[in-house]
Every structure is written in C-alpha cells, then in structure tokens.
Amino acid sequence: AQNNSLKVHLDGARIFNAQVETGISVKEWASCADDITFCLSKGLGAPAGSLLSGDKAFIEQARTYRKMLGGGMRQIGIIAAAGIYALEHHVDRLKDDHEHAKAIADALNKTNWAKVTTIGTNIIFFKTLNEEITKVVEEFKQNGFLILAEGNEGRIVTNINVSDEDTQAMCNWIKNRG
16 A cells, blocks of 8 residues: 555554454554554543544544544543543453453354354354354343344454453353253
C-alpha cells in the first residue's frame, strides 16, 4: 500500500489480545500502519470508548470530521477515567480470557457432538455434528450460557465478565450434555 501512496489503517479492536497472546507489543503491531483505532470496551472492560492514533495532520483532520458529523461528547471525563483504568489494569488479565477460551474449546472437542473450527485468543467457533446449531445455542441459553449462532457455527467469546467458576460451569455442562 505504501509503495502506491496509500494509507494503511489498523483496526485494533482486539490489539491488546494480540499483544498478550504473541508477546509482540502494540507499538510494534501498529508500526506497519499510518493510523490505528483500538477499543477500550472489547476485552479491556471499559464501559465505552475507542482511541484513534495517527500523525498530527491525520488527527486534526479526524477532529474536523468528528465536529462536522456531530461526534463530540461533553463531560467525557468519567468515560476517559474508566478507559485509563482499563489500560492500566486490564491488559495483563486478558491471558485469563485466553485460558478460559482454551478450556472451553478443549471441552467441546472432547464431545461427540461438537468440533472446534477456530480458536483465536478469546473467541471460539465450533460446528455441531448431526444437529442444528440453533438447537444447541438454545440449550446453552436454557442452562445460563449466552452464545451466538453465526451461520452454521456457534460462537463463544470469553471476556472480563467470565470468571474461572463460569468457565468451569460451562465446561461441566458441555461434558455432561452427552
């Protein structure tokens, strides 16, 4: 892209998950891009907020567009404080989300009714064998576990709100489902 005078944007929605999983710093991941956004709520547990980073000219242009489109907010300090807290306290704990996802994926793969197709940091995709995914998603729900059906696959996401106990309970339910 850069050889053709094109800008490179990095959607860093889960960039901190990538850092924790690979040991490669956010700075290094972002070094290939002209600008980056990253989310403070996905994974990090802030109630809201994303950050945009780039060179001075880019940020000035982004501010102009934000004002033109009405994207400003007032009294944003409380959300900023939560975002700062998340950055300072929740990055290292992302490894817990990854471990929870691996445990759930292992439990699914030990069944005769599911097969994990993808596991990436804290997101698991799985297919059901010989039954409709919507039926299985409903069974998860009836037992207190909210997961999604995407196409013909189930999607489970672990996050700051999923405890060790929650993970063990889901693994036990998966094992006992039969």
